[in-house]
């Protein structure tokens with residue numbers, strides 16, 4: 001998608017600053033390939049390599065990607081895989097694969113920026129994903145870490161997704177500086193969260209070039225409390241499973257049972273915080289309405 005958008009604006013095929021945010025331009029005749037500098041933005045694109053590290057504990061998924069149209073954008077040094085996946089279990093991803101791959105992950109991301117794209121419903125995206133956020137937080141405390149997290153939908157196909165997403169949210173709160181939360185794509189909504197609350201957090205941008213495949217070019221970033229409803233729904237599905245102790249034994253294989261209670265408490269506090277902000281906003285609106293009524297008289 002980024003390549004399509006770039007090609008729409010840059011028909012000369014030059015390697016410029018904007019493309020260099022997401023790709024290296026390399027001379028692949030050398031082994032290892034030599035990185036070509038951006039220069040004045042009018043040098044041709046030779047061979048593009050994505051500035052990305054692909055992490056999946058199920059190697060089949062990554063292998064499928066390498067057999068597809070985008071395979072040339074990645075090479076074997078950018079992949080971190082295991083064999084069987086995390087079995088839709090946050091604790092397996094976080095407490096088993098996290099320590100196992102921490103050195104490899106830190107070594108590979110050292111040369112890249114930090115934008116984590118992951119799902120919350122399964123075991124690797126949520127468990128190993130939150131472990132990676134912790135690693136980056138410890139290793140590069142001053143560097144911004146962005147994460148785009150895919151929330152499970154209400155009719156999700158992963159039975160343990162309420163556990164996984166809840167454990168992950170617990171970690172994201174302290175380890176991400178800024179987060180974009182993407183509910184399951186079919187709902188088509190986009191939430192943004194900022195860690196420090198900022199009542200003036202509202203920004204609209206009109207882009208000349210719409211995103212590939214989308215006819216519109218307006219981007220709106222708004223600080224709001226809508227996420228609270230989603231968190232309440234998550235809490236409800238978590239409680240439904242937890243009340244009956246469903247699948248708990250898979251988790252306690254890798255973590256203490258006490259984590260369930262700790263995470264419940266943290267999530268409740270987050271929901272309360274958003275509730276407080278929401279009522280502050282309502283009070284403000286009521287106050288403004290009253291002022292308008294008085295002015296009319």
Ligand SMILES: Nc1nc2c(ncn2[C@@H]2O[C@H](COP(=O)(O)OP(=O)(O)OP(=O)(O)O)[C@@H](O)[C@H]2O)c(=O)[nH]1
Nearest residue numbers: 085086087088089119121122123124125152158185
């Ligand atoms: N919108 C959308 N959601 C997806 C897609 N693939 C997986 N999901 C959602 O992601 C969650 C499952 O996470 P996965 O990413 O498959 O799991 P994982 O992180 O690989 O973890 P393990 O397979 O347990 O190792 C569920 O909530 C799915 O609905 C996709 O292509 N699009």
Ligand SMILES: [Mg+2]
Nearest residue numbers: 058085122124
């Ligand atoms: Mg998987």
